[in-house]
Amino acid sequence: MPELPEVETVRRGLLPAMEGRVINRATVNRPDLRFPFPERMADRLTGARVLGLRRRSKYILADLSTGETLLIHLGMSGRMLISGVTLGEFHYDHPAPAKHDHVVLDMEGGARITFNDARRFGAMDMMETAGADTHWLLRDIGPEPLGNVFNEDYLTQRFRGRNTAVKSALLDQKVVAGLGNIYVCEVLHRAGIDPRRKAGAITQSRVARLVPIIREVLLEAIEAGGSSLRDYRQADGELGYFQHNFRVYDRENAPCPTEGCNGTIGRIVQSGRSTFFCARCQR
DNA sequence: ATGTGTTCCTGTCCGC
DNA sequence: TGCGGACAGGAACACA
Numbered sequence: 001m002p003e004l005p006e007v008e009t010v011r012r013g014l015l016p017a018m019e020g021r022v023i024n025r026a027t028v029n030r031p032d033l034r035f036p037f038p039e040r041m042a043d044r045l046t047g048a049r050v051l052g053l054r055r056r057s058k059y060i061l062a063d064l065s066t067g068e069t070l071l072i073h074l075g076m077s078g079r080m081l082i083s084g085v086t087l088g089e090f091h092y093d094h095p096a097p098a099k100h101d102h103v104v105l106d107m108e109g110g111a112r113i114t115f116n117d118a119r120r121f122g123a124m125d126m127m128e129t130a131g132a133d134t135h136w137l138l139r140d141i142g143p144e145p146l147g148n149v150f151n152e153d154y155l156t157q158r159f160r161g162r163n164t165a166v167k168s169a170l171l172d173q174k175v176v177a178g179l180g181n182i183y184v185c186e187v188l189h190r191a192g193i194d195p196r197r198k199a200g201a202i203t204q205s206r207v208a209r210l211v212p213i214i215r216e217v218l219l220e221a222i223e224a225g226g227s228s229l230r231d232y233r234q235a236d237g238e239l240g241y242f243q244h245n246f247r248v249y250d251r252e253n254a255p256c257p258t259e260g261c262n263g264t265i266g267r268i269v270q271s272g273r274s275t276f277f278c279a280r281c282q283r
Numbered sequence: 284a285t286g287t288g289t290t291c292c293t294g295t296c297c298g299c
Numbered sequence: 300t301g302c303g304g305a306c307a308g309g310a311a312c313a314c315a
Contacts, residue, residue, distance in 0.1 A: 003308065034291070034310090058309080076309055077293075100293085119292045121309055137310095164286060173310075180308055249308085271287060274306085 002074040004145070004178030005218055006240045007058045009225030010080050013239035017082055017111035018050045018062065027104040033117060034075065038126045044068060045105065045126075057141050057177035061132060069129045071137065074240075075121030081114040082237045092237040142176045145214050150176055152208045159199040159207060166202055167195035168271050170214075179214070182249045185276045187217050189248045189258075194282045195275045196268075248276040256281060 002010070026045035028037060038044070049065035062070040074080070083094045094112055103124065105113040115122070127135050142158075143149035158175050159166070169175055170184045179187070188195050191213045193206060202210070224244065247257045248265050256263035256278035263280030 006308085073309085075292095076307070117292095118294060119307085119309095121291070162285080168286080171309095182308055272289085273308095 002058060002078065002240060003180035003183050004055075004058060005183070005221035005225055007060060007074065007178070008055055008222050009229060010074070010240035011053050011055045011060050012226065013082065013229050014060070014080065014113065015053055017085060017107055017109070017113065018105075019053055020050065021111075022047065022049045022108040023105050024108050025106040027106075029102050029104070033102060033120045034073075034123045035125075037124055041124070041126060045070065056133070056138055057144070057173060058180075059138065063129050063132075067129055068126050069132045071123070071125045071127065071132075071135065072115070073123040073137070075117060075119060075123065077119040078115065078117040078122035080239045081116060082111060082239055083114070084110045084112045085237075095236060140174055142172075142174050145176050145178060145218060150211065150214075152204075152211050155211055156204055156207045159202055162199040164199055165195060165270055166193060166197050166199045167275055169199035171271075171273070176214070178218070181273050181275075182244075182246065183217055183221070185249045186246060187214050189277060189282060190217060192258075192282055194279070195270065195277050248278065251276060 023045050024047075026042045028042045031037060044066065045064075048068070051063045051065055054061040054063065058073060060072040062072070064070060081095065083092045085092050095114075098114075098116060100116045100118045100120075101114050102117055102120075103115040105115075107113065115124075123137070125135070125137070133139065143154065155176070159169060162169055167184055167188065170179055170187065171181065185195070187210070191206070191210050193202065193210065221244065225240065229239070251265045252267040254265045256265055258278065258281045261278060261281040263278040265276055265278055268275050268277070
């Protein structure tokens with residue numbers, strides 16, 4: 001599931017348990033996920049203090065007192081579970097070890113962070129904090145959609161001359177960071193743009209509308225995640241997964257939610273990914 | 284250079 | 300209940 005808003009929600013959920021705390025013990029249960037874990041990862045994590053938790057695109061970056069940074073990517077099915085903490089009235093006991101619990105961090109203060117990833121498309125790596133943004137997974141990623149670099153001029157220039165569908169262009173992490181299949185569908189619906197339209201053929205004025213809509217959709221989702229963090233009472237302490245109300249994603253054959261549009265949400269496949277859209281109000 | 288299809292894995296869901 | 304197949308929110312890679 002995790003796209004930018006979910007990753008941001010996970011980061012915020014981890015903050016109170018991790019920031020400023022020492023990793024008392026790191027347990028690594030297998031040698032790899034998408035690619036091998038770095039050498040001696042458990043040793044390099046154990047005893048380190050987490051100075052800060054950042055997010056870049058869909059990556060969580062934990063800066064450590066050792067001068068190294070831990071990079072975490074959740075892939076498609078990665079989950080972060082938190083236990084050994086009390087939130088409000090509810091105490092989250094440590095769960096029984098589960099299948100696909102690949103990495104466990106026992107924190108100073110008693111919290112435990114469990115990284116579980118059935119499909120193993122997730123990743124972890126470590127690098128020097130200085131120059132972390134030149135890491136091979138990060139260096140080619142486009143600007144953060146909530147930052148100032150991402151604006152009308154930038155997006156116009158990136159779309160110019162591109163013959164691919166606007167849907168595919170927005171999924172391209174080199175164009176803009178953090179958007180995935182769900183939020184691209186949602187954004188294009190809200191912007192009234194046909195996902196099949198060539199990126200290079202989107203008019204300047206529509207690009208100008210698209211930029212704030214991208215921000216709005218992401219910020220709303222982050223806000224929804226924030227309220228789920230405040231309110232969550234799930235027994236398993238899983239972070240970042242919350243009830244969304246998507247307007248088009250996974251709503252094939254549902255009536256289009258656009259005011260005054262009597263269309264129906266359809267599903268097509270673009271570059272092997274499902275696209276949900278309304279052919280009536282998205283032109 | 285750019286665009287598309289394939290691939291890594293496991294789990295879930297749906298129809299028979 | 301079991302079985303087979305389709306499908307899943309990511310992203311690197313190979314290839315046209």
